[in-house]
Amino acid sequence: MIQPVILAGGKGSRLWPLSRELYPKQYITFPGEGTLFEQTLLRSKLFDQVAEPVVVCNVEHRFLVAEQLQRLNITGRIILEPVGRNTAPAAAISALMCQDEDPVLLVMPADHKLDGGVLNEAVEAALPLAEEGYLVAFGIDPEKPETGYGYLQKGQPLQDGFKVDAFAEKPTYELARQYVDSGDYFWNSGIFLFKASAYLDELKKFAPEMYSVCADAVAGVVSDLDFMRLPHDVFASCPSDSIDYAVMEKTDKCAMVVLENSGWSDLGSWSAIYETGTKDANGNVCQGEVLVDGVKNCYLHSESRLVSAVGVEDLVIVETPDAILVAKKSQAQNVKSIVNTLCENK
Ligand code: GDD
Ligand code: MG
Known part of the structure; x- marks a missing residue:
């Protein structure tokens, strides 16, 4: 069973002034295409054996999220963060909430464009790796030295993917240029596939305080209509960091499956x-x-x-x-x- 987790709590600040605190870019409607969040929801439904999506977002955006789910007739769980603490805690909260079943989580950013069919095939290829305990990232052939992305260094072939020898988040321009010129590096698409327990084990190792605050926050979750609210005081004390810096740069369990011709684009900047x-x-x-x-x-x-x-x-x-x-x-x-x-x- 795959459990999609949609991370939709970002501010989209690099698209200011169109993207605003109360209306970040993932919820903005592009004529004829819906919103990026809606496109992500639709991609999450494409898999066999898939659970209803879990959406992790900021409490301020709960009605935008609920309305867009409803517009597509999709039901899912909505976890509300009282404050943003970046992506590592958001993924940890989702993993902790389904710890007992320990599903494979498909962690999806809500701010991308991407061909759903290509993602579907790549996820199928990555599933055995995730089931074995790897944290699988999806790589994109880099077009240029972009400093806003993470870079995955391709290692030995591993089943239908590769071992990742190094993960470098948001390098300097000079390093990004060296990576792209070497031909050994891929952009990190920001989508991950891993067992809930595999992620939590690595988080416990590399960010123990974050792990324990998230566990306390999950213990204090309050259900409110369709929403699950994280307790403010506990979650506010959580260290803030991204999955990339907190876990992926440090783990030796990172593997990669390449997304070929996926039309991937992080519409993250102008x-x-x-x-x-x-x-x-x-x-x-x-x-x-x-x-x-x-x-x-x-x-x-x-x-x-x-x-x-x-x-x-x-x-x-x-x-x-x-x-x-x-x-x-x-x-x-x-x-x-x-x-x-x-x-x-x-
Ligand atoms: N729930 C929640 N809470 N979601 C968040 C938070 C938060 O505090 N912060 C960000 N997000 C969501 C954003 O809405 C977005 O959908 C996703 O998490 C990724 O966050 P970004 O802030 O957009 O990350 P990035 O683009 O700088 O970097 C990531 O994506 C790149 C590719 O687009 C990294 O994974 C890079 O390595 C990667 O190359
Ligand atoms: Mg982004």
């Missing part, structure tokens, strides 16, 4: 949105009411007013009713720091 967009003859991607002259390779997005640009290149310009972003496309990841400053000054 440069990624630009890459997947339809370009005009000058390489610009324009959304909404936009007028340009002599502009090349830019992403221009207007929500409420006319946006015009003249003679600029390689920029991201995003207009919303109350905020405007202008950034160099190559530095679009750094929007996160603006959001952090805004949060500090709130």
Whole structure:
């Protein structure tokens, strides 16, 4: 039995100002495609022998999540985090809640585009590895030295996949370039397959405090209609870290199955949105009411007013009713720091 766990508690801060605290990018509807969260829910239903999904999200987004599940007629458990503590605790809480049955968890980020059929085949290939106790990551052939991703170093073949010799989360540009040039590294797609017990054993080893706070939080869970609420004071005391840093970089039980031709894309930053967009003859991607002259390779997005640009290149310009972003496309990841400053000054 596969238990899908959808991690939907991120702020999506690199897509500010479109993605906001109360309405992060995974819940935003793209015309004709639904939301990224809905697309993830649909992918989670594609497997044989699959349980209803578990969604772990922030308490602020509970109605968005419930509404989008309902829109697709999908039932699932919704675990509410009173505060975000990143992905390692979110996965730990899901694993602890089904400890007795010890299923294989398919941990899925809610902010991706990906061909469900390709994922389905890769999960089938990865299942025997996960059942043997490996923590399986899904690798993507890297296109460029992207510093916002994790990197998996391919080791010896292992069943239908490979052993991972090293996992490097968000390296410097220089290291990312070396990894891509070597041909030995894959991007980490952010999707994982592992037995609940295998993940918890590694977490206990490498992040014992996080493990014990999560166990206490699960002991104090309160059911409230369709929601399961984690106790605020306990969960707030949990160390914050991602699965990648807390476990995957440290474990020697990491294996990888490659996602081939999956159309995978983490729409995590404006440069990624630009890459997947339809370009005009000058390489610009324009959304909404936009007028340009002599502009090349830019992403221009207007929500409420006319946006015009003249003679600029390689920029991201995003207009919303109350905020405007202008950034160099190559530095679009750094929007996160603006959001952090805004949060500090709130
Ligand atoms: N429940 C919960 N709680 N979910 C969270 C939290 C949290 O505190 N923080 C983030 N998430 C969700 C996000 O909504 C997203 O769906 C997923 O977890 C991954 O978080 P991101 O913050 O988007 O991670 P990332 O993109 O920087 O890095 C991860 O994904 C990359 C590929 O997209 C890593 O796994 C990288 O190694 C990987 O390359
Ligand atoms: Mg992401």
